Amino acid sequence: MLAVACTKSNDYNYSQDIAPILQQNCTPCHRSGGAAPFSLTTFQQVNRKKNTILAVTQSGLMPPWPADRNYSHFIGERYLNNTDKQKIKNWIKNGAPEGDTSLLPPMPEYDAYSQIGKPDTTLWFDSILISGNSRDKFYIATLPITLSENKYVKAMEFLPNQNNLVHHMNGRLLNYEEGNKASITDGLRILNLEVDEAEYMNQFNALQLANDNGTRPEQINSAVNYLPGVQAQIYPEGIGGFRMNKKSILIADDIHFGPIPQDKWDHSRVNIFFSDAPPKRPIREVMLGTNGASKIIPPLVIPAGKITSHTTFLRIPEDISILTINPHMHLLGKRFKAYALTPAQDTIRLISIPQWDFRWQYFYTFPTMLKIPAGSVIYVEAEYDNTSKNQNNPHNPPQEISERLDNGGAGMRTTDEMLQFIITWLPYQAGDEKVSLKVK
Ligand code: HEC
Incomplete structure (x- = not known):
């Protein structure tokens, strides 16, 4: 076989350089039967969409991962490294050549019925x-x-x-x-x-x-x-x-x-x-904010035309191990941050979402369980944008929006707002920090 591994930076081609990047980072969703609305598994499909692909990869919109990776890490993070971003950009700028199709890597296989095994x-x-x-x-x-x-x-x-x-x-x-x-x-x-x-x-x-x-x-x-x-x-x-x-x-x-x-x-x-057996360590869940265990300060009322900031915090009375966290806001959400402050005044970073996107509401799972010592306080800081500059604003012109807790249906409708932070946890046991939560 000829040595073909070394292509020069300005002659990247689809078959050798781009397809592997897309297979790794895009086709888990962009394939037939996948989670995205269109496929990116062939040269033709990719070529047709190349201008939007250029835009969404350079802006970081795709692959979708709103959490700041410089702040904290989770399982299944999706991102393009700078080299891959640059390759996609150069390839498109140079006319998006297909290259030698015999060098295309085989498509990874996906199970359409389950990703985790054979269900009962x-x-x-x-x-x-x-x-x-x-x-x-x-x-x-x-x-x-x-x-x-x-x-x-x-x-x-x-x-x-x-x-x-x-x-x-x-x-x-x-x-x-x-x-x-x-x-x-x-x-x-x-x-x-x-x-x-x-x-x-x-x-x-x-x-x-x-x-x-x-x-x-x-x-x-x-x-x-x-x-x-x-x-x-x-x-x-x-x-x-x-x-x-x-x-x-x-x-x-x-x-x-x-x-x-x-x-x-x-x-x-x-x-x-x-x-066959009952769970040995059943998972607990605690929710801060709307309908939850901690109140929002100031109350979640967002006047028309305003950008507002709110916090909510909760003291943790015992040592716990956190498994997953889920920040939740609706259409007016702009920024979200959560961290724990220990009794020794150390900060344990949980998550930062600098540009909230209501479309991507992940349950973020830590790579290993995260210990939060007794007496720590978990803080959430959230910002909302109820101006007409917010493209997701459900009202034009903007209207005052709140949780509307009055009716039992607390903030369930999209056009109401919410501030929630859901934490799944276990009472801490020695060694939990070393337990990997990766799915096999
Ligand atoms: C986690 C699943 C997932 C991954 C991974 C993913 N996408 Fe997407 N993508 C989507 C979904 C779902 C949409 C539909 C838009 C939406 O719902 O926000 C989308 C939309 C798009 C769009 C259309 C955007 C628009 O504004 O019309 C492009 C282009 C795109 N993705 C390219 C990519 C590329 C390139 C990659 C890899 C670098 C990628 N996506 C990775 C799920 C994914």
Whole structure:
């Protein structure tokens, strides 16, 4: 074979230089059946989009990873290094030659049915008709689950259908105790969140999630989460997992669809992986901010035309090990930062998102568990932009926006705001700092 490895900087070609970069960083999402709306697996597809590719790679919009990598690190970070950015730029500036196609690396293989193994069962949500009005859309969807007996779940994986429209999904599980609910299938299955407040409350009640006597069932938060291109979380042996009762309802609260120009059906599903034993170290979750354990200062009211800053903080009474964190704001979010201050006044960096993008709401998992010593205070700082300069502002001209906690449906609608910081954690055990959380 001829030595071909050394191409000069100004004659990069697709087959040898660019395809490997795109396969590594883009085709996990941009492929048929992938999480992105179009493929970048052939020269023709890439060539057709080269000008937008140039723009989004140089600006850092793609691959999507809003967290500042100079601040803290997580599993599955997606970014282009400067050499690769420069290669893409030079290649396009030089006319984007294809090169010798016999030198193309083979496409990596992807499993369309699961990224983490062979599920024990797969269940489908009802289909949702997504209207093609080129706007972001938000729903609550419920999935009643009936099992032969109470079981334990090791992991759940959400899979959108082929022409993927789902942009994110946060799922909680409601466990009904024997005798508490006659039927789990009577309620409404889909609630469009673009409704007014009164209608929202009507429809929310029509989901029929409460026990028959009106009390709430047990709730497992973050039973399953989804974001395009993110592998479902499965923790090392003995960590995580939860009980799933004979009668339970998985509630996608919420599920976000990206803008599309034509009506399409979404038909998403979940894979369930059971486990024989109850979890040894069940994961706990704490939420700061809206609906959570700490109040927001000043209260989250963002006057029309204003940029405002808010904080919320929480003291941690015992040693804990953090696994994942999830910053959450809506359309007016601009900046987000979280860190812990220890009793010894050391700062433990959690996350910084200098340019908030509501489209990319990752659950960020630390490479190894992160110890936060007892007595530390976790601080969150968030900034919102309610001026007309914010392109995502849902109102033109801008209007005052707040959490609207008054109605039980706290800030659920997209056009309301939220400030939340969700932390999943375990009581600290010696050696936790060395436990890798990477999915095999
Ligand atoms: C984690 C999944 C993921 C990865 C990885 C990814 N993309 Fe994307 N990309 C998307 C999604 C989803 C969209 C649709 C736009 C949106 O929802 O924000 C998109 C949109 C785009 C667009 C259209 C942007 C526009 O403004 O119209 C381009 C171009 C693009 N991606 C190129 C790339 C390139 C090049 C890479 C690799 C360097 C890449 N993407 C990596 C998910 C991904």
